[in-house]
Amino acid sequence: MNQVAEYFGNITQSLKTIAIGMGVTFRHLFTPAVTVQYPTVKMKLPERARNRLYVNIDDCIGCDQCSKACPVDCIEIEIIKSTPEDDLGITSSGSKKKLHVPVFNIDIAKCCYCGLCVYPCPTECIYMTPVYEFSEFDRQNLIYNYARMSPSEIETAQLKAKKMDEELAAKKAAAALAPKPPVTQPIPPPANTAI
Amino acid sequence: MAEWILSQFPDSILGYVIIGALPLLFILPYALVTIYLEMKMAAHMQDRVAYMRTGWHGTLQPFADILKLLQKEDIIPTAADKFLFILAPYLVFIGTYATFAVLPFSSQYAGSELYLGIYYVIAVSSITVVGILMSGWASNNKWSLFGALRAAAQIVSYEIPTALALISVVMVAGTMNLQVLSQQQSGGIFDWYIFGGPFPIVKKLLLIPIMFVLFLIQLTASMAEVNRTPFDIPEAESELVQGYNTEYSGMKFAIFYLAEYANLFVVSAITVVVFFGGWASPFGNYLNSGGWELFWFVLKGMFFVSINIWLRWTLPRLRVDQLMYVSWKVLTPFALVCMILVGLIVVSF
Ligand code: SF4
Numbered sequence: 414m415n416q417v418a419e420y421f422g423n424i425t426q427s428l429k430t431i432a433i434g435m436g437v438t439f440r441h442l443f444t445p446a447v448t449v450q451y452p453t454v455k456m457k458l459p460e461r462a463r464n465r466l467y468v469n470i471d472d473c474i475g476c477d478q479c480s481k482a483c484p485v486d487c488i489e490i491e492i493i494k495s496t497p498e499d500d501l502g503i504t505s506s507g508s509k510k511k512l513h514v515p516v517f518n519i520d521i522a523k524c525c526y527c528g529l530c531v532y533p534c535p536t537e538c539i540y541m542t543p544v545y546e547f548s549e550f551d552r553q554n555l556i557y558n559y560a561r562m563s564p565s566e567i568e569t570a571q572l573k574a575k576k577m578d579e580e581l582a583a584k585k586a587a588a589a590l591a592p593k594p595p596v597t598q599p600i601p602p603p604a605n606t607a608i
Numbered sequence: 609m610a611e612w613i614l615s616q617f618p619d620s621i622l623g624y625v626i627i628g629a630l631p632l633l634f635i636l637p638y639a640l641v642t643i644y645l646e647m648k649m650a651a652h653m654q655d656r657v658a659y660m661r662t663g664w665h666g667t668l669q670p671f672a673d674i675l676k677l678l679q680k681e682d683i684i685p686t687a688a689d690k691f692l693f694i695l696a697p698y699l700v701f702i703g704t705y706a707t708f709a710v711l712p713f714s715s716q717y718a719g720s721e722l723y724l725g726i727y728y729v730i731a732v733s734s735i736t737v738v739g740i741l742m743s744g745w746a747s748n749n750k751w752s753l754f755g756a757l758r759a760a761a762q763i764v765s766y767e768i769p770t771a772l773a774l775i776s777v778v779m780v781a782g783t784m785n786l787q788v789l790s791q792q793q794s795g796g797i798f799d800w801y802i803f804g805g806p807f808p809i810v811k812k813l814l815l816i817p818i819m820f821v822l823f824l825i826q827l828t829a830s831m832a833e834v835n836r837t838p839f840d841i842p843e844a845e846s847e848l849v850q851g852y853n854t855e856y857s858g859m860k861f862a863i864f865y866l867a868e869y870a871n872l873f874v875v876s877a878i879t880v881v882v883f884f885g886g887w888a889s890p891f892g893n894y895l896n897s898g899g900w901e902l903f904w905f906v907l908k909g910m911f912f913v914s915i916n917i918w919l920r921w922t923l924p925r926l927r928v929d930q931l932m933y934v935s936w937k938v939l940t941p942f943a944l945v946c947m948i949l950v951g952l953i954v955v956s957f
């Protein structure tokens with residue numbers, strides 16, 4: 414008897430649930446779609462969305478903090494020291510710039526948008542923008558170059574820095590004979606534990 | 609209509625060819641409309657919008673799809689049995705197309721007014737099983753073979769409740785001729801067999817609940833016969849890639865698709881003819897001439913096609929054992945009981 418009740422119970426239940434399900438889908442047939450026509454209509458991004466990085470190179474002091482923070486090593490920074498007579502200007506937050514930044518490349522293809530480079534920047538000049546459509550046909554184009562020094566500028570800066578370094582070294586040598594660094598023995602490799 | 613066409617081309621095979629090709633005039637536009645309808649309904653049920661860019665609200669998308677399929681490379685796997693592989697999709701389509709011969713689109717047009725109409729439909733539509741098995745076997749692919757086996761088991765099982773449900777109606781109507789069946793129900797909406805048919809009131813009232821159950825059985829079983837969700841285990845994408853048509857591409861795949869959609873209309877049309885008055889207008893003699901008959905038939909057919917689509921995007925897929933359970937332990941006994949009850953009613957009134 415129990416089984417008979419279960420049999421008919423199952424049938425009525427399935428009919429009922431099918432009707433409920435059809436009701437749900439029917440209601441949704443007339444609810445407005447939640448999707449948007451993407452390239453023409455865009456959804457509003459969340460406030461702290463992380464997309465394409467931007468570097469305001471004018472404010473960059475070349476401290477390399479961002480590059481160090483990056484877990485995938487996709488920021489490449491090279492610096493040249495400036496000489497005391499150079500005036501590189503100040504950042505918008507007021508600190509004085511002391512380093513030339515001849516190379517500032519972000520390989521955005523490697524970037525995982527973690528945003529870890531953004532927080533350590535002392536001048537807040539590297540930050541996320543709301544741009545997220547930047548696909549390219551050539552992978553090389555995804556290496557963004559933010560540095561703005563021309564080759565000749567770089568050369569003069571390098572020469573100056575070299576000269577300054579040499580002068581400094583000469584000064585040091587003149588001041589006192591530099592104590593020789595202790596001679597270090599190369600550590601022998603661990604003995605091969607042959608079995 | 610058939611006679612008229614034949615008389616235009618005496619002593620020539622051309623007349624027969626034209627008669628044979630007439631249903632294509634319906635199937636091709638119908639398939640385009642249904643593909644569009646299905647995509648749109650599916651999308652809106654999921655709160656999406658489906659295609660919007662090709663033409664107004666994506667209305668040209670089905671054409672684009674067909675153009676795309678025409679251009680696709682027609683791949684035949686090296687390990688496949690070439691002859692069967694090529695033959696299979698056409699066989700599936702032929703099985704479906706042949707049933708169009710008896711569909712009464714209006715009182716004037718039916719390819720053939722066969723006395724054994726319903727019997728013929730059930731028999732001929734089973735040819736698709738052969739085609740599906742053939743495609744699964746010839747593909748030389750495990751997924752395809754599994755899909756084909758499941759399809760064969762499913763279609764054969766569900767043919768029984770369908771046949772039993774239809775037989776009950778045939779007992780009431782006393783004819784298997786689809787044209788006559790439609791004629792009997794042409795006296796307005798309450799003469800339709802779902803509402804007991806054109807009979808005196810007592811018999812009618814007794815028949816209505818039974819007819820309703822029979823209708824549900826026929827609807828469920830016919831959905832299973834066209835392999836659509838929730839009965840799409842032969843194609844079950846998540847389990848079998850695409851089932852029996854995994855290896856097909858290009859035009860052959862399109863023909864499978866066309867056959868599926870055509871088949872969908874056939875089963876809907878059978879439901880319409882048997883339970884919902886065929887080409888008969890719901891208002892008796894009002895709006896019941898020439899073109900209107902075609903209109904009502906297609907409208908009702910499309911209504912059931914939409915219900916099929918609606919169910920497809922509502923219900924999840926059944927398991928193989930559940931599928932067999934539904935067929936053998938639920939639909940078949942119910943159909944048998946209904947048949948006996950109908951028999952008693954027919955005998956005693
Ligand atoms: S967002 Fe993350 S991965 Fe991208 S550059 Fe910054 S630290 Fe590197």
Ligand code: SF4
Pocket residue numbers: 468472473474475476477478479480490533534535536537538539
């Ligand atoms: S952390 Fe900021 S200031 Fe320092 S190198 Fe990176 S971008 Fe420039």
